[in-house]
Every structure is written in structure tokens, then in C-alpha cells.
Amino acid sequence: MADAKKTDRQTYASDFIKGDTDQAVFLGNPHIDNLMTVVIALGAEIWSDRQRLRIVESLMAKKGKVTSEMVEQYVPSEEERAGWQKEREEMVKRVYAVLSRDTSGARPFGEERKFN
Amino acid sequence: MPTAGQTQHAVLPLATHDEYARQSYISDLRMHILGDIGMGMERVYESRVKPAFEKAHKRPPKDEHEIHDVMLRDPYAKVWSSMIRSCQEMIWDSVASTVERAQPELNARVNSTRATLGSLTLDPTVKVPRYLAASDVHLMPGNYHTEWTSGDVSQAALFDRGLYVYQAGLAGPTCDGNGRTIAELVKRRWPEFKPAKILDLGCTVGNNTLPHKHVFPDAALYAVDVATPCLRYAHARAESLGTAVYFYQMDAEQMSFADESFDLVVSCILFHETSRTALANIYRECHRVLRPGGLMLHMETPRAFGLTPFQAFHMNWDAYYNNEPYMQAWTNTSTDEAAVSAGFARDKIVNIVVPDFYAAGDAAFDAAAKGSIKKSDGVARWGETIEWYLYGAWK
Ligand SMILES: C[S@@+](CC[C@H](N)C(=O)[O-])C[C@H]1O[C@@H](n2cnc3c(N)ncnc32)[C@H](O)[C@@H]1O
Numbered sequence: 233m234a235d236a237k238k239t240d241r242q243t244y245a246s247d248f249i250k251g252d253t254d255q256a257v258f259l260g261n262p263h264i265d266n267l268m269t270v271v272i273a274l275g276a277e278i279w280s281d282r283q284r285l286r287i288v289e290s291l292m293a294k295k296g297k298v299t300s301e302m303v304e305q306y307v308p309s310e311e312e313r314a315g316w317q318k319e320r321e322e323m324v325k326r327v328y329a330v331l332s333r334d335t336s337g338a339r340p341f342g343e344e345r346k347f348n
Numbered sequence: 349m350p351t352a353g354q355t356q357h358a359v360l361p362l363a364t365h366d367e368y369a370r371q372s373y374i375s376d377l378r379m380h381i382l383g384d385i386g387m388g389m390e391r392v393y394e395s396r397v398k399p400a401f402e403k404a405h406k407r408p409p410k411d412e413h414e415i416h417d418v419m420l421r422d423p424y425a426k427v428w429s430s431m432i433r434s435c436q437e438m439i440w441d442s443v444a445s446t447v448e449r450a451q452p453e454l455n456a457r458v459n460s461t462r463a464t465l466g467s468l469t470l471d472p473t474v475k476v477p478r479y480l481a482a483s484d485v486h487l488m489p490g491n492y493h494t495e496w497t498s499g500d501v502s503q504a505a506l507f508d509r510g511l512y513v514y515q516a517g518l519a520g521p522t523c524d525g526n527g528r529t530i531a532e533l534v535k536r537r538w539p540e541f542k543p544a545k546i547l548d549l550g551c552t553v554g555n556n557t558l559p560h561k562h563v564f565p566d567a568a569l570y571a572v573d574v575a576t577p578c579l580r581y582a583h584a585r586a587e588s589l590g591t592a593v594y595f596y597q598m599d600a601e602q603m604s605f606a607d608e609s610f611d612l613v614v615s616c617i618l619f620h621e622t623s624r625t626a627l628a629n630i631y632r633e634c635h636r637v638l639r640p641g642g643l644m645l646h647m648e649t650p651r652a653f654g655l656t657p658f659q660a661f662h663m664n665w666d667a668y669y670n671n672e673p674y675m676q677a678w679t680n681t682s683t684d685e686a687a688v689s690a691g692f693a694r695d696k697i698v699n700i701v702v703p704d705f706y707a708a709g710d711a712a713f714d715a716a717a718k719g720s721i722k723k724s725d726g727v728a729r730w731g732e733t734i735e736w737y738l739y740g741a742w743k
Pocket of ligand 1: 477480492526549550551552553555556572573574575578598599600601615616617618621622626
């Protein structure tokens with residue numbers, strides 16, 4: 233950015249903003265934030281199993297047998313790797329799409345606006 | 349399982365199948381949160397947060413701080429924040445088990461590395477600056493400098509793999525996209541400038557240091573950092589990748605290199621993690637160690653005052669919720685004034701926005717590097733167009 237004319241702007245940004253590592257509550261209750269972490273972690277576990285399944289399928293088709301050691305040693309082809317990535321991205325979109333739903337008009341159960 | 353995608357150099361710990369799968373998942377999820385879900389943040393701001401503010405105050409929000417206050421009360425921003433924060437924590441989580449398992453063997457391997465190309469000069473009297481030790485930067489447990497046992501390099505291995513997961517591989521198999529972009533720009537834009545001695549400040553594991561040697565093979569390449577684990581690991585990594593780098597443990601605010609001893613001094617994403625005082629000191633040191641006619645060039649985030657207030661708010665979210673305590677102060681500091689105060693002439697200041705070398709491809713990058721440099725106000729987040737901001741000056 234060619235901002236040679238700009239000078240230091242007055243700001244009330246302090247030099248150091250203390251991180252909130254332990255205190256941040258985004259969803260109104262720390263337990264709900266923890267549940268978000270759980271949901272994300274479960275997604276990673278499911279994907280890990282899904283990818284293992286793809287490897288098992290491939291090994292069975294190619295070699296007719298599979299061991300844990302073979303799974304650990306498995307090196308996917310570029311094509312396979314791209315396929316996994318696509319499948320993973322689709323899974324992420326499918327699973328988390330609901331979180332971008334507009335909830336700004338939401339009301340507690342029983343207090344919804346009545347249409348008649 | 350080989351850590352697919354990333355170059356398997358001699359000191360990068362091997363992940364198991366499940367660890368590798370979790371890491372890939374977090375990478376993709378993070379891109380989705382930054383991309384699809386992140387895009388919604390501005391939509392929500394324009395469509396309801398800003399109108400509500402205008403209704404209440406009879407004017408639009410005047411700066412990023414006012415936007416911060418109202419935006420974070422919106423349910424969409426809360427969900428986005430909770431997700432991206434969880435994801436950041438899980439980057440380190442997903443890598444930590446790999447590093448922990450590898451630790452004893454990894455430490456032994458790193459500490460027995462023989463210097464055949466470059467060198468490692470540690471100085472136990474160098475203190476980690478207080479501003480850096482004050483928090484676990486970007487939520488990386490243990491920060492850059494912690495040694496869990498003597499001779500430990502775990503934190504560096506955590507950073508090396510964590511960075512790849514964070515970047516989702518977009519900076520290339522050795523995470524060198526930023527450094528490569530700087531070096532290619534210097535070479536193509538100023539072909540008559542042939543740096544013989546190059547210095548990289550705040551090198552961490554050296555991922556963005558090495559490309560300078562690849563682009564300027566005849567140059568002697570030096571790099572400094574304060575974090576012992578990172579320097580040990582960086583040295584072993586560079587040797588394994590066949591690149592000569594002289595690593596020194598030094599505080600960039602106060603280096604022991606002689607005056608006027610470098611042609612080119614660079615850094616990558618260093619200043620958003622340093623205090624304002626450190627920034628001034630480091631700029632002064634850059635001026636001191638550069639020879640007349642030399643070039644200082646730092647790659648960093650955009651300036652907040654070049655962005656819309658919303659973009660500045662979005663960029664500086666990290667200051668509050670990603671343990672980047674200096675981010676907001678840095679993005680609101682004029683690098684031009686810092687350069688002038690450090691002794692550089694105002695008419696020698698260089699501010700450039702360049703496309704990412706890998707994302708743009710050789711031809712498009714070449715045209716951009718040689719052409720008139722475009723002024724951009726886009727927030728440098730990974731996306732369809734990746735751009736980098738460079739701040740510097742000729743001495
Ligand atoms: C975000 S990392 C830079 C990463 C690396 N340059 C890259 O491109 O990936 C910041 C690094 O700067 C180092 N650092 C911070 N302040 C420093 C100082 N005053 N002197 C030397 N190194 C410093 C930290 O130890 C850390 O390794």
C-alpha cells in the first residue's frame with residue numbers, strides 16, 4: 233500500500249490486548265462452546281474412519297487382504313488424494329451448513345410469532 | 349503414514365494414518381469457515397448489524413472498534429467466532445500427538461545434525477523478549493521458545509506441521525510461499541540488484557528463509573530468531589533440505605552483526621507478533637546493518653487504515669480471540685513513519701502489494717512484479733486471490 237502520506241492514526245488500540253484463552257465465551261455459555269469443539273472433533277474422527285474405509289476398500293480390491301500395518305503404510309495416488317479431498321470438503325459443507333443459517337429472528341420455544 | 353502433501357524432510361515427525369486424517373480434516377474445515385461461512389460475516393454486517401447501528405446512532409459505525417462492539421453480539425458472528433476458535437485450538441491438538449510420540453528420537457536426531465552446509469550459533473544469554481513470552485501466540489501451547497526437556501525441539505516441530513495444516517498446503521510443500529514471493533519479487537523487479545548477503549528476521553523454522561537461497565544461489569543467507577527450539581530445528585531442517593543457512597540466536601532489536609553488513613534484510617509475518625517498541629528498535633537495526641544501497645523488505649498484514657472499517661474489524665478479530673495481542677496495534681501503526689524514524693529517507697520507502705507467487709503462477713507474477721504495482725485494500729486472507737503486503741525502504 234502506497235500510504236506514504238498517512239501518519240499514525242489516533243487509536244485506542246492498546247499495545248497489548250490480553251488474550252482471552254480461558255475466558256472467551258462466544259455462544260453465551262462456555263459449555264455450548266465446548267460442544268462446538270466436540271462437534272468439530274467428532275467430525276475429524278468420522279473423517280479419519282471414512283478415509284480408513286476408503287483405504288481398506290482399495291487394498292481389498294488390489295490385494296484381497298488388509299492389515300493395520302498395510303493401512304499405516306498406504307501411500308495414496310495423486311488421484312486418490314484429490315478424491316479424498318473432494319469427499320472431505322463435501323462432508324464439511326454437508327455437516328456444518330446448518331451453522332450458517334440465519335438465527336437472528338429466533339425466539340424461545342412457545343414464544344414464536346403467531347401467524348393467523 | 350507419510351505426511352502427505354508436505355515435504356518429508358529429515359526432522360518432520362511422521363504422523364499415523366488417523367493423525368494425518370484429522371489434520372487434513374481440520375485444514376479443510378478451517379478453509380470452509382474462513383471462506384463460505386466467513387463471507388457471510390460481511391453480509392450480516394451490511395444487512396442487519398450496520399442498519400441497526402445507524403438506526404440507534406443516526407450515523408454508521410465510525411471505526412473497527414465500534415463495529416467490534418456491535419458485530420460480536422450478532423448470532424452469526426458468535427457462531428463463526430466459536431468455530432474458528434475451536435479450529436485453531438484443534439490445529440495444535442491434531443499435531444501434538446504426532447510430536448509427542450516423536451519427541452525423544454526427534455530431539456536426538458536434531459541435536460546430532462552435523463553442519464555441512466550452514467551453521468547454528470546459539471547464545472544462551474539471549475532472552476526471549478517479555479512481549480513474546482507473555483502469551484501463547486496464536487493459541488500454540490508452549491509458544492516458540494518452551495523447552496520441555498533439555499535440547500528439546502518439540503515446539504518447532506509443532507509449528508512446522510501446524511503451519512502446514514493452517515495453510516492447508518497453499519504455501520507449497522515446504523510452506524515457503526511467502527519467502528519465495530519476496531525473493532522472486534526482488535529478483536524480477538530490480539534485476540540489477542544482486543544481494544550478496546541476505547538476512548531473515550524472526551525465521552522460526554526457516555520455512556520462508558530457504559527460498560532466498562534458491563532464488564539467489566550465490567548469496568550468503570543468515571537468519572535470526574530468539575527461540576532456541578526453533579533455531580535448532582531450523583538448522584537441522586535446512587541441512588536436510590540441502591540449503592546453506594547461517595542461523596544465529598539473536599534479538600532482532602539488538603543484533604551483533606556489524607554495521608552495513610547486509611544487502612537485503614527481510615522478514616515474514618514478524619511484526620504483528622512484536623510490540624510497538626520492538627518494531628521501532630527492529631527497524632533501527634535494519635537500517636544499521638544494511639549497507640548503503642541495500643533494501644529492507646517486510647511481508648506482513650495490510651494496514652488497517654487502508655481497509656474498510658469492517659475489513660479492519662475482521663482482520664483484527666485475531667487480536668482478541670486468537671492470542672495475537674499486538675495485531676491491532678501493528679495494523680494501526682504506520683510503517684512509513686517507523687522507517688523514517690529509523691533513518692530511512694521518505695522518498696526511498698517501498699510499499700508493495702504482490703500476488704502470491706504460487707497462486708499467480710510464473711507469468712502472471714512476473715507481469716505484476718515488473719508492472720505498476722497495484723494498490724489493494726483486500727484483506728489478505730486465503731481465498732481465490734492471495735496477495736501479500738510488503739513494507740520496506742532502500743537505504
Ligand atoms: C510468526 S513467527 C514468523 C514465522 C516465519 N518467519 C514464517 O515466515 O513462517 C515470529 C517469529 O519471530 C520471532 N521473534 C519475535 N520477536 C523477535 C525478536 N525481537 N528477535 C528475533 N526473533 C523474534 C519469534 O520467536 C517467532 O519465531
